[in-house]
Amino acid sequence: MRHLLSTRELSREQAIELLDIAEDMAAVQEREVKKLPTLRGKTVVNLFFEDSTRTRISFEAAAKRLSADVINFSAKGSSVSKGESLKDTAQTLQAMGADGVVIRHHASGAPYTLATSGWIDAGVVNAGDGTHEHPTQALLDAFTMRRRLHGAASRGRALDGVHVVIVGDVLHSRVARSNVWLLATLGAEVELVAPPTLVPVDTTTWPARVGYDLDAALSGTPDVVMMLRIQAERMHAAFFPNSREYARTWGLDDARFDALPPSTMVMHPGPMNRGLEIAARAADSPQSTVREQVANGVSVRMAALYLLMSGERGDA
Amino acid sequence: MSERFLITGATLPGGERADILLDGGIIAGVGSIADASGATVVDAAGLIALPGLVDLHTHLREPGYEQSETVLTGTQAAAAGGFTAVFAMANTFPVADTAGVVEQEASLGRTAGYATVQPIGAVTVGLKGEQLAELGAMARSRANVRVFSDDGFCVSDPLLMRRALEYVKAFDGVIAQHAQEPRLTEGAQMNEGALSGELGLTGWPAVAEESIIARDVLLAEHVGSRLHVCHVSTAGSVEVIRWAKARGIDVTAEVTPHHLLLTEDLIAGYDPRFKVNPPLRRAEDVEALRAALADGTIDIVATDHAPHPVEAKESEWQAAANGMVGLESALAVVHAAVVETGLMNWADVARVMSSAPARIGRLHGHGESVAVGAAPELTLYDPAAASEFDLDRLAGRSTNSPYLGRRLPGRVVATFHGGYPTFLDGAVRPLDEVARNAASALGVVHG
Ligand SMILES: [Zn+2]
Numbered sequence: 001m002r003h004l005l006s007t008r009e010l011s012r013e014q015a016i017e018l019l020d021i022a023e024d025m026a027a028v029q030e031r032e033v034k035k036l037p038t039l040r041g042k043t044v045v046n047l048f049f050e051d052s053t054r055t056r057i058s059f060e061a062a063a064k065r066l067s068a069d070v071i072n073f074s075a076k077g078s079s080v081s082k083g084e085s086l087k088d089t090a091q092t093l094q095a096m097g098a099d100g101v102v103i104r105h106h107a108s109g110a111p112y113t114l115a116t117s118g119w120i121d122a123g124v125v126n127a128g129d130g131t132h133e134h135p136t137q138a139l140l141d142a143f144t145m146r147r148r149l150h151g152a153a154s155r156g157r158a159l160d161g162v163h164v165v166i167v168g169d170v171l172h173s174r175v176a177r178s179n180v181w182l183l184a185t186l187g188a189e190v191e192l193v194a195p196p197t198l199v200p201v202d203t204t205t206w207p208a209r210v211g212y213d214l215d216a217a218l219s220g221t222p223d224v225v226m227m228l229r230i231q232a233e234r235m236h237a238a239f240f241p242n243s244r245e246y247a248r249t250w251g252l253d254d255a256r257f258d259a260l261p262p263s264t265m266v267m268h269p270g271p272m273n274r275g276l277e278i279a280a281r282a283a284d285s286p287q288s289t290v291r292e293q294v295a296n297g298v299s300v301r302m303a304a305l306y307l308l309m310s311g312e313r314g315d316a
Numbered sequence: 317m318s319e320r321f322l323i324t325g326a327t328l329p330g331g332e333r334a335d336i337l338l339d340g341g342i343i344a345g346v347g348s349i350a351d352a353s354g355a356t357v358v359d360a361a362g363l364i365a366l367p368g369l370v371d372l373h374t375h376l377r378e379p380g381y382e383q384s385e386t387v388l389t390g391t392q393a394a395a396a397g398g399f400t401a402v403f404a405m406a407n408t409f410p411v412a413d414t415a416g417v418v419e420q421e422a423s424l425g426r427t428a429g430y431a432t433v434q435p436i437g438a439v440t441v442g443l444k445g446e447q448l449a450e451l452g453a454m455a456r457s458r459a460n461v462r463v464f465s466d467d468g469f470c471v472s473d474p475l476l477m478r479r480a481l482e483y484v485k486a487f488d489g490v491i492a493q494h495a496q497e498p499r500l501t502e503g504a505q506m507n508e509g510a511l512s513g514e515l516g517l518t519g520w521p522a523v524a525e526e527s528i529i530a531r532d533v534l535l536a537e538h539v540g541s542r543l544h545v546c547h548v549s550t551a552g553s554v555e556v557i558r559w560a561k562a563r564g565i566d567v568t569a570e571v572t573p574h575h576l577l578l579t580e581d582l583i584a585g586y587d588p589r590f591k592v593n594p595p596l597r598r599a600e601d602v603e604a605l606r607a608a609l610a611d612g613t614i615d616i617v618a619t620d621h622a623p624h625p626v627e628a629k630e631s632e633w634q635a636a637a638n639g640m641v642g643l644e645s646a647l648a649v650v651h652a653a654v655v656e657t658g659l660m661n662w663a664d665v666a667r668v669m670s671s672a673p674a675r676i677g678r679l680h681g682h683g684e685s686v687a688v689g690a691a692p693e694l695t696l697y698d699p700a701a702a703s704e705f706d707l708d709r710l711a712g713r714s715t716n717s718p719y720l721g722r723r724l725p726g727r728v729v730a731t732f733h734g735g736y737p738t739f740l741d742g743a744v745r746p747l748d749e750v751a752r753n754a755a756s757a758l759g760v761v762h763g
Binding site: 112204 | 511632
């Protein structure tokens with residue numbers, strides 16, 4: 001793998017391989033000495049044009065546990081916001097000898113531009129671009145589902161027939177997009193539920209069903225319910241009337257949560273708006289995978305960096 | 317005495333073969349011309365002779381944005397594309413909203429001599445959409461402005477649009493509308509549809525164009541005015557304009573070469589060369605636009621030539637500038653889109669790229685048929701010279717062409733403006749020669 005830009009371009013085999021390597025990495029995390037020497041002497045740059053302490057820390061931990069040198073380049077408040085271009089920044093990183101660049105950017109496609117421009121030789125990992133994709137989030141979600149479903153027997157398995165309902169602001173969600181493509185590639189059955197204003201106007205090319213009725217979707221007893229973060233400012237742009245109506249119609253409140261079988265996983269990419277898209281009881285229940293998602297994030301990101309930077313880089 | 321040119325064996329738009337004699341201020345002969353002693357002979361066997369092309373929608377960027385283009389470099393690009401007249405859009409700095417600015421632009425064009433530069437005046441002061449610019453003063457100025465546009469912005473205020481349409485009736489003017497409902501396109505990055513949803517780019521819905529066109533044709537009908545619609549890009553817009561024309565509303569419309577050839581699929585790689593406003597649309601839209609041009613619903617092709625410096629396109633998609641250069645490639649792209657596909661012939665091309673735009677813009681001395689006594693504005697095009705479009709074909713200051721590396725079916729060989737060549741054997745003629753010829757041609761006209 002040369003870059004990890006989207007889950008859309010991952011084959012089923014590639015996705016399973018990455019999840020399996022993440023299992024190996026998770027096993028290392030359970031040892032006394034958590035560090036592997038794999039990327040010793042290599043440099044990973046965390047290039048964040050948008051604040052996300054959680055994602056940056058996760059990538060930083062992943063890179064350090066592989067013994068890479070890590071440089072955090074926060075482009076917010078630096079010369080970038082004063083007009084320095086992505087190109088100039090990329091050329092700086094190239095001159096610094098970056099082997100891998102983890103990029104978070106507010107513009108959809110920016111990691112793609114970085115990877116295909118010829119400005120830089122490093123492998124590029126998309127850590128979230130605009131409203132496009134967030135591939136490592138989807139991979140950690142799939143990893144989490146697979147572990148809950150298959151435990152120690154996860155290796156080599158996909159998610160065939162697993163019924164996943166994704167609820168919320170699909171229109172602006174890079175997490176939703178990455179999950180739709182990856183979960184479908186792994187054989188899962190994906191259903192999106194949202195206010196009609198928060199779904200792209202045409203989703204006919206998406207391998208997912210789209211509905212507006214959360215109760216109807218939940219009555220199908222899905223294996224996984226994934227709640228997306230809703231940003232309160234959306235109501236000012238007339239996507240929905242107010243947060244109360246949103247919570248009542250599309251939130252996983254106590255009544256909806258109580259009606260789910262105990263086998264249904266409750267997921268959230270974080271950070272959560274408790275009481276808006278998800279009630280505290282659901283978030284803190286044993287069915288919630290929120291804390292595992294954080295831990296698994298490090299394993300999955302170690303696997304991604306390993307695949308891109310450990311010398312097995314092909315041209316794919 | 318100015319140089320005479322005998323163009324031999326050209327194919328006229330109607331298909332007949334003829335020699336053409338350019339003698340100073342006019343086309344002095346068309347037919348079989350044996351005796352033209354002293355004339356410079358240009359062998360045009362196999363070439364199509366079209367009346368000099370007229371572009372109703374060019375961004376020349378001067379004054380204010382000379383790092384992208386100047387009147388000189390933009391008209392050199394025009395010459396390379398077979399154009400002998402360009403209508404210069406008003407979004408310069410300062411904005412072309414006064415008689416002074418439009419007269420300066422026209423004069424820069426006359427001095428350079430590569431093409432007639434006909435300024436377009438802004439509809440509103442500073443393109444701000446708040447207050448009418450001095451439309452009458454621009455109309456009465458030496459620049460003789462008849463086309464007014466806030467292009468780049470939509471005159472979205474319905475009352476202001478109504479007043480502008482009414483006001484320009486006093487001097488047979490026309491409002492050229494950039495139809496884009498601003499609220500429906502806030503932050504828009506590409507055509508709204510399945511692909512924008514996948515790519516996570518904010519959509520520019522077709523309805524934002526169609527709703528403004530629908531409103532404007534009804535306003536034009538109500539006040540009995542003339543409306544021109546810039547860069548029509550959707551199948552729905554075609555339907556609205558077809559309805560308006562059937563109803564007798566005085567509306568004309570243009571389509572760009574890129575909307576006749578390119579589709580939104582090209583955006584999948586986030587390559588900013590394909591970022592343009594209005595955006596590239598679906599294959600269905602391209603089909604509808606071609607059909608509309610062929611059946612006359614859309615009157616003309618206009619390039620929307622929009623030069624940008626390299627750095628404006630070397631960035632992530634969202635930060636990149638909108639626009640493509642288009643003058644140099646326009647004729648070959650139209651050839652590929654509607655002639656090769658059998659929808660139109662060369663007489664139709666002469667209409668949509670020369671006579672009709674000159675008529676809409678009320679520009680005299682351009683767009684006349686290739687006939688004795690006509691203005692000596694002429695383009696020679698080789699329809700058999702298929703080749704990959706490359707940087708050598710670009711003659712302006714900027715290189716933001718979406719066609720680089722794409723095979724196009726033909727190329728412009730020569731352009732004559734005012735009876736002298738501005739582009740010959742695939743090369744722009746030298747500055748001093750063209751300026752000298754321009755000065756002496758003006759002498760002919762005025763003396
Ligand atoms: Zn425009």
